[in-house]
Amino acid sequence: MAETNFPSVNGPICPIPLVHADTIVMGHGSGGKMTNDLIRLVFQKHFNNSYLAAGNDFALTQVPAGDGRLSISTDAHIVSPLFFPGGDIGKLAVCGTVNDMSMSGAKPLYLTASFILEEGLAIADLEKVVISMQTAADEAGVTIIAGDTKVVEKGKGDGIFISTSGVGWNTSEHNIAGNMAKPGDAVLISGTLGDHGIAILAARGDLGFETNIQSDVAPLNELISDILAETPEIHVFRDPTRGGLATTLNEIALQSSIGIIVHENHIPINDTVRSACEMLGFDPLYIANEGKLIVIAPAEYQQVILETMKRHKYGQNAAVIGEVVDKHPGRVIMRTYIGTTSILDVMSGEMLPRIC
Template identity: 60%
Template sequence: MTEQNTPKFDQLLCPLPLPYKDKVVMSHGSGGSMTKALITEIFQQHFSNAILDQENDFAALPLEGKDMRVVVSTDGHIVSPIFFPGGDIGRLAVSGTVNDVAMSGGQVKYLTASFILEEGFSLADLERIAQSMQDAAAEAGVSIVAGDTKVAEKGKADGIFISTSGVGFVDASVQIGGAQAKPGDTVIVSGSMGDHGIAVLAARNQLGFTTTIQSDVAPLNGLIRAALQAAPSIHVLRDPTRGGLATTLNEIALQSQMDIHLEETAIPVKREVRAACEMLGFDPLYVANEGKVIVILPERQAQAALDALHAHPFGKDAVVIGHVETPSGNTPRVSMHTLIGGTRIVDMLSGEMLPRIC
């Protein structure tokens, strides 16, 4: 990201009440502009290096004298509640990290898991979560090869937190990443938006009504492998997790220095998810997904990719939602042709919409 596009930490903190200017707030974990500011102004400031600064959800590490790279990724998981319709923190921890590594276009092979447990946490729940992790790992074809367990006193954690890291391998010739979107590229999503976020909210009984919505949490490496076999020229793969589709596309627009134009009517949102969002005042484009992928690729391979996605259970609702354009202004942006015929700018999430969604 070039400097002029980076929101400044101070600017982003200014709207907050003064006592919070020097403290971590929930929005710092939203995955939106506050998270980006925290990363840019603190972590990148200190850790800066060529690999980290690429700002992908994975890091591709060179292997001296070899024709492949080692791909790693890490994610902390603090979802609340830990069990929700369609999944649990264990399936989430495995799927989230498998997916981040898979977004490199490489093969995911191994996971590590660091558990932080709160004193008093149920051993039966821990066992159920371990089983769920192993089920998701087997589904993804990966092994959990190293782990660590720490215990914090009652009231100093919240049941269970799981940080997973993933290891995979990718041919050195593969250049898939957020900075690779090109003018004319087609933008595909693999299915409906917002299922995970709304399912977690439902599990918190925050909807005020019952719903059948299930989280989409799933390891996508098999789906992505199928898409890559059918469409080897894919430029960008990314999963629209925290911050949702809108935030993720804004990140890609900034990394690639490209405009992205969407068709609102094309974006798949389940009826129940749309209804829940309307009642709660949410925009489903900002709600987290944990089993969906954005695929950006040359138009000539779009149909082949769609056919491959449709043939896989996790991609049966895949659809073209937009395309990439040369930037019309100084700042790359995401815009959308709306239902009612106008065009509006789709910004990155600012503030916190749904805390502890992953």
């Protein structure tokens, strides 16, 4: 008789179902035992906190003591490839929402995360993403207090989609928002532009050459709180993500009904990013960033803000790049290297294949 792996019992037996411990299958989204195992062995293992351990459909928490306002934000994250130089979709999903809610000057407190997983995803990859999320959450000082998982059929997702929402607590007396820029303000940027977009393109193999560019994906809340500790009177914080610096400045110019002038020779751009862009016909001012901060504040504070940013690890290449004016409301003008003037327009439609 041929040897089998079946246990030696007498009589007919049912085949033992495979334990899908390596790969996501539809059953992981069923809500049954497989879902519970996934939550326990992957999510709770790394997002190790009392809110999740309670096992409820909700997390109950206190609003911090004292006067303040809630800052609430939500963001969906898709990126191909899932892992890229300098980060992965997990770090992106935490930093994206942490940064969005921090832009009001709020201190981020809690995150929730929903995962849409594609059948066939390696659970080891999911675990790497979850570990990366916890590392980023630790750095940002936030707790991931609720979550959900769904599974879609093979071909209906792109490995992992993550949607995160966040709650922060804002105690600032000032209204920091996109409509608060005023003529006379200075415009600052925390570092080099275009790194994330070019790192993603390189990771996809689309550049056709190797680069050492790392994505800049990072939580910006500490940099923001450092700036606010020195200079509470900030008018705008904004992170130039999709559409890049040019598109983001245009949004602010429209929201605030002011004009913005930027100086091309003050804008920090990594030489490799600049070369890659010139070869491929992209403009680094339109390429996505995931760890850069635009600060708009009265010009009298620009030096102290610049110095504060330069002291922080995410602001070492910070620069004053322009000023807010009362002319040409809603438009952004660039003084070029050679002293002429050009219009920095918004990006129309898709510039690159999907980036973030």
